[in-house]
Structure formats: structure tokens, C-alpha cells
Amino acid sequence: MKSLNNITRTSKLLNVNKLFSLIAMLSIMLFASACEKKSTHTDIMVVKPWISEIIPGSTVTAGYMQIMNHTDKDDVLTGVKADISKFVEIHEMSQVDGVMRMRRLDSVPVAQGKSVEFKTGGMHIMFIETTKELKIGEKVPVTLVFQNRGDLAVELEVKSIKSIHEH
Secondary structure, eight states, rough: OHHHHHHHHHHHHHHHHHHHHHHHHHHHHHHHHOOOOOOOOOOOEEEEEEOOOOTOOOEEEEEEEEEEOOOOOOEEEEEEEEEEEEEEEEEEEEEEETEEEOOOEOOOOOOOOOOEEOTTTEEEEEEEOOSOOOTTEEEEEEEEEEEETTTEEEEEEEOOOOGGGOO
């Protein structure tokens, strides 16, 4: 009789262990599916967006960021909209014959799985004829316009001119 009770108790323990194992396995599967990265057209990310403060007496400033395309197709940045200036343009700095030159770009391709960096001395967003003062730490709303994705709202943090050399 004692042996039969031990077998029954062991059988119940095995069933409880199986139940806990099943619950643990289902929990892991649910967690993994919740964390799974799905690539859709909304997977364009903007990292480290910032804008330099406006130098007193000036009416221009520039914005910087990194745009990452995590979608399964190429896209193109075709424009930028903002309320802080009359004109917003995409520009690129380059050195030609030892002289730094700036030129306007109509668009910037952002290939699938790649990123494009807007940085000092390179590509940047130029805000021309600014219409308001910017305070350090303030967030400036802008809209990036993509050919496929459409509009993407971003906030650029205003940084000190001194911090430009830190980026």
C-alpha cells in the first residue's frame, strides 16, 4: 500500500512539473512573439535630433540627426517643414579645392536597412529667416517628409553653439 501511495504521489508531482514546464514554455513563447521586430513602413527612426541655438543677430540655424531606415524598401527624404523659419532646406557641406562649400539638396535617399547622418560639416537641415528665438533645452517640432512613408513628426532639442564641437 505504501508503494502505491508513493507511486501516486510521484505521478502527481510529475504532472505538476509538466504543468509548470508548459506554463513556462508558453510564457517564453508569448514574450518572444511580443518582442519580435516586424518591419513596416513606419519603421523609420530618427536618433539624436538637435538644432543649434540661433547666434544673436542671425536669422539662420541648422538641425542635425541620424535617420535609420528599418523598412524593407528604400525611401527618400524629400523635404522638411517647420514653423520656426520662413524657409527650410536640406543642405550639404563639402570641401572643393580647399574651400568649404554648401549646396542645397532636393532629396536624400535612405536605403533599406541603412542610415543617413546629418552632422556638422556634412548634411544638415537649414532653417532660413527664423521667426522666433530658441532657448537651450527647448524642443522644436519639425516634420520630415518621405516619399514612401509620408510625414514623420520629430522634435529637435535646442543645443548651445558650444556643444556643436561635442557631436
